[in-house]
Amino acid sequence: MTTVLIKHLGRYVNQEVQIEGWLFNKRSSGKIRFIIIRDGSGQVQATLVRDETDPELFELASSVTQESSIRATGLVREEPRSPSGYELTVTGIEIVGGSQDYPITLKEHGVDFLADRRHLWIRGPRQASILRIRSEIEQAIRDFFYERDFILADSPIITALAAEGTTNLFEIDYHGEKAYLAQTGQLYSEATAMALGRVYNFGPVFRAEKSKTRRHLLEFWMAEAEMAYCDHEANLKIQEELVYYIIQRVLQRKSLELKTLKRDIGKLEAVSLPFPRISYTEAVKILRDSGEDFNWGDDFGAPQETLLSERFASPLFVHRFPAEIKAFYMKPDPEDSKVVLGADLLAPEGYGEIIGGGQRIEDLVLLRQKIMQHNLPEEEFQWYLDLRRYGSVPHAGFGLGLERTVAWICGIEHIREAVPFPRMLYRIRP
Numbered sequence: 001m002t003t004v005l006i007k008h009l010g011r012y013v014n015q016e017v018q019i020e021g022w023l024f025n026k027r028s029s030g031k032i033r034f035i036i037i038r039d040g041s042g043q044v045q046a047t048l049v050r051d052e053t054d055p056e057l058f059e060l061a062s063s064v065t066q067e068s069s070i071r072a073t074g075l076v077r078e079e080p081r082s083p084s085g086y087e088l089t090v091t092g093i094e095i096v097g098g099s100q101d102y103p104i105t106l107k108e109h110g111v112d113f114l115a116d117r118r119h120l121w122i123r124g125p126r127q128a129s130i131l132r133i134r135s136e137i138e139q140a141i142r143d144f145f146y147e148r149d150f151i152l153a154d155s156p157i158i159t160a161l162a163a164e165g166t167t168n169l170f171e172i173d174y175h176g177e178k179a180y181l182a183q184t185g186q187l188y189s190e191a192t193a194m195a196l197g198r199v200y201n202f203g204p205v206f207r208a209e210k211s212k213t214r215r216h217l218l219e220f221w222m223a224e225a226e227m228a229y230c231d232h233e234a235n236l237k238i239q240e241e242l243v244y245y246i247i248q249r250v251l252q253r254k255s256l257e258l259k260t261l262k263r264d265i266g267k268l269e270a271v272s273l274p275f276p277r278i279s280y281t282e283a284v285k286i287l288r289d290s291g292e293d294f295n296w297g298d299d300f301g302a303p304q305e306t307l308l309s310e311r312f313a314s315p316l317f318v319h320r321f322p323a324e325i326k327a328f329y330m331k332p333d334p335e336d337s338k339v340v341l342g343a344d345l346l347a348p349e350g351y352g353e354i355i356g357g358g359q360r361i362e363d364l365v366l367l368r369q370k371i372m373q374h375n376l377p378e379e380e381f382q383w384y385l386d387l388r389r390y391g392s393v394p395h396a397g398f399g400l401g402l403e404r405t406v407a408w409i410c411g412i413e414h415i416r417e418a419v420p421f422p423r424m425l426y427r428i429r430p
Contacts, residue, residue, distance in 0.1 A: 001073060007041035009086040012076045016091065019044070019072050022123070023064050023099075025106065033061045035090070037072055042256070043125065045079075046072055046088040053090070060093050067099040067123065083256065118421055119430045129257035130417055133250055134406045138202075140249040141223045141400070144242050145200045150225065153192035153199040155185025157206075161380040168207045181206035184399060187329075187384055189226040190360060193395055194387055200225040212425050214414040215302060215352050217403060219423040226397035232331075232341035232359045235396035236317060239345060239355050240275045242400065243315060247271055250409055263411040267349065270313040277317040280339065283308055299325045306350040315354070319343035328370040331359040341396075351408035357398025364388035 003018045004011075021039030028034070031050040036043055048061050064070060071094040079087035104120050114121045121127055145152070158174060159182045170181040185201040192199045202223045209216055225238070247268050250258070258265055278286070280296075287294040287304055294304060300318075309316050320339040323332055330340035342358025361367045367388055371378050378385075406418035416422040421430065 005041040006037070006039050006044045006084070009044060009076050009084065009088070013078055013086070014076065016073060016075050017088075019046075019074075019088070020096075021070065021072070023066060023068050023070055024123075024125075025066065026061070026064070028062070033058065035061055035064070035072075037070065037088075038123070038125075038128070040128070042084055044084060044086060044088055045082055046074055046090045048090045057090070057093060060095070061090065064093070064095060065099050066102045066105075067120075068095055069097040069099075070095055083259070115416070115427060116430075122420055125260055127417065129254075129260040130406065130410050130412060131420060133254050133257050133410055134402070134418060136250055136254050137246055137402065137406055137409065138221075140246045141202065141242070141402075143249075144245045145223075145225065148198070148238075150198045150200050151192075151196045153189065153196060153201060154203065155182065155188035155192075155201040155224075157182050157204065161187075161377075161384075168209050170206050170208045183207050184222065185224050186226065186397060186399065189224055189397060190384070190387055190395065193226040193228045193397070194391065194393070197229075198225070198227050210425060213302060214416075215404060215407075217415055217419065217422055217424060220419065221402035222399045223402065224397065224399040226395065228393050228395045230359075230396040231394055232319075232343075232396060235357055235359060235398060236277070236319070236343060237274075239343075239357060239398050239400075240273055240315070240317075243275075243345070243355070243405075244271065244273050246405065247409065258410075261410055261412070263409075267313070267411075268409065271348075272314055275314045275317055275345070276312045277319060277343075278308075279319055280321045283318050286311075297322050297324065300344075300353075302350075302352055305346050305352045309346040309348050309352075310350065313348060315348060316346045317343045318346060326358070328374040328376065329360050329367065331361045332366075347404065347408040349408065349411070351404060353401075354404045354408065355398050355400045357396065359394065359396040362388060362392045362394050364392065 001018045003020060006019060019037055019039055021037045023035060024038045024043060025036040033048040035046045037046055048058055050058055072090055073092040074088035074090040077087050077089060103117060158179050160179055169183055172179050183205055189199055189201050200223060204219055205222050206219050251268060284294060284296050286308060290307055320333055321342060323338060323340050326340050326342055330342045333339045333341055340358060344353045345355035347354045364385060371381055403415050403418040407415045
């Protein structure tokens with residue numbers, strides 16, 4: 001007997017197959033029993049007709065409980081009314097593991113109740129769809145970089161220095177020495193870019209922000225790219241191409257999941273290249289003209305990002321921020337040293353910044369000045385300064401926040417649903 005994934009049932013029409021999964025739901029209609037089976041790749045409705053089924057099998061199908069693990073055999077049939085387009089006529093059921101009094105029923109539950117049972121909540125069709133889309137986005141990111149000759153160069157999670165100060169870092173004891181969980185892998189990626197040309201790292205980062213907004217997690221994933229011989233304009237171009245690539249990939253391969261989430265795909269289909277751009281100074285004018293009490297030199301909050309991005313169907317680049325509110329390594333604009341050659345990419349629909357990036361300072365003297373101005377310990381940055389001592393080149397990069405990107409593409413309200421097990425200000429379990 002061939003064991004298949006539910007997502008591949010279309011390859012086995014009119015053949016008998018075996019599915020290994022769990023009972024999601026069941027119902028009856030007269031002499032017919034319907035059981036909904038999920039296996040992680042999707043769901044399928046399996047049917048049993050009393051007059052055409054062995055009585056013991058029919059009774060077993062009637063008694064199996066929610067989330068029991070089962071092996072089901074049956075004949076694959078085309079069924080246009082099914083979300084997947086296929087149905088299974090059951091010929092056998094084996095209960096692998098029982099499930100009694102499953103706590104998450106099909107009724108509505110409170111957020112805290114579900115969060116406490118996140119390990120079970122992710123089994124539901126909505127959460128599973130989000131996680132499948134997340135997986136597709138992660139694979140799209142890897143494919144995009146691979147196709148463009150980027151090399152994956154992993155960066156350390158434990159670090160002795162901070163790229164942007166230690167205010168929001170988790171401090172740890174590293175065998176008696178003070179260390180931190182990394183908030184970015186960027187500085188290390190600059191080093192590997194000088195060795196390999198075009199690189200990216202993709203992994204978890206940590207920020208100890210005391211924030212409870214729907215946009216923030218304390219542990220999240222970033223895809224960070226760094227490119228030697230790259231300037232500000234080329235950096236923006238690769239960012240918009242990456243985001244567009246991700247959107248097209250999800251639209252092409254995860255239409256069923258988007259439908260499950262009731263996502264308005266028209267808003268995703270409306271995204272087009274090139275993405276609109278405005279300077280920070282232009283953004284300040286827009287905000288003030290809209291009645292916002294906002295001064296040049298202030299940093300954006302969620303309301304300002306939403307107000308700016310809602311004017312556009314595609315993600316919006318805001319570039320040339322004041323140097324005083326950006327990191328020490330950002331290169332000043334040669335035409336106006338008060339601003340830097342960097343940009344934030346704001347997602348539409350109020351999802352906020354999904355990418356931050358910019359051109360890095362390649363000049364040794366200027367970089368040392370910036371380190372001193374930011375009161376950072378120069379001795380900890382000697383290896384970073386070496387990158388300017390030995391063959392420095394113009395270079396640029398960016399970091400894409402995975403969870404915010406997932407939340408936007410899925411159209412979900414809170415970023416906590418965009419990761420299997422969220423870490424938030426007051427939640428570290430399960």
